[in-house]
Amino acid sequence: MAAAIALQIETYGYRVTRYAVADGLPASPVFGPEAVIIEARGQSGSLMARVRAGMGLPGGPAVVVIDQGLEPVDRILVLEAGADDCILWPCSPRELVARLHAIARRRRPFSEPEGAVTSVLTGDMLAFGPWTIDRAQRRLIRPGASTEILPVAEFAVLDQLLRQPRKIVSREALLEATAPGDAPETRNLRAIDIQVSRLRKRLEIDGDELIRTVRGRGYMLLPPVTPG
Helix, strand or coil, rough: CHHHHHHHHCCCCCCCCCCCCEEEEEEECCCCCCCEEEEECCCCCHHHHHHHHHCCCCCCCCEEECCCCCCHHHHHHHHHCCCCEEEECCHHHHHHHHHHHHHHHHCCCCCCCCCCCCCCCCCCCCEEEEEEECCCCCCCCCCCCCCCEHHHHHHHHHHHHHHHCEEEHHHHHHHHHHCCCCCCHHCCCCCHHHHHHHHHHHHCCCCCCCCCCCCCCCCHHHHHEECC
16 A cells, blocks of 8 residues: 555655654654655554654654544544544545645644745855855855855745745746746746756755655745754
8 A cells, every 4th residue: 555655646746755664753864754644554553653653753744644444433543643634545646635735734824825935034144954055145055164156046946945944935936036027928937947956956965855846836945944
């Protein structure tokens, strides 16, 4: 079941990492997962501990249980233990992804609607993951203190993502940041995909994912942002 679930979610642009129950639920050294999906296999007792372990990961991910045969009372216990949803398997890929999106909407504070710019951190020096950015100089500081000046368009994209860490920023919003005032008919969303691809290559260290594609919705900076 786990392989089928992973394939369905990856089809919609999510990055999926699978772990056996014996391996536990490891936390990333930089940031936690967006969601933890637990295959129930009818194990109602140990399932409660796994739900609570998922809730304790960095970033407070959504916890979703996939159930192929739990009794109704066990499903209730799963939800009461803190799971965000309990989904009956098999289900269509579209339903599974729609439920994940619905959970994301419910977990988003009402004061921070999707796409809103929340510039809480306004200083020139910001840190994210292993990187530091000097916004005044467009200077990207690499681990080990080497630096490079980002091209204007790449910096504009990164700056927008830094203003909204762990929130989805639409391609349209990123395009407006890179080409403000351009007539709509002259804008090309594909240009944003190219800029994001270049940023990923610059930022990639040991395969860590820093910018996630959310299919049909935009891009998200995964690590938290702090004053540098």
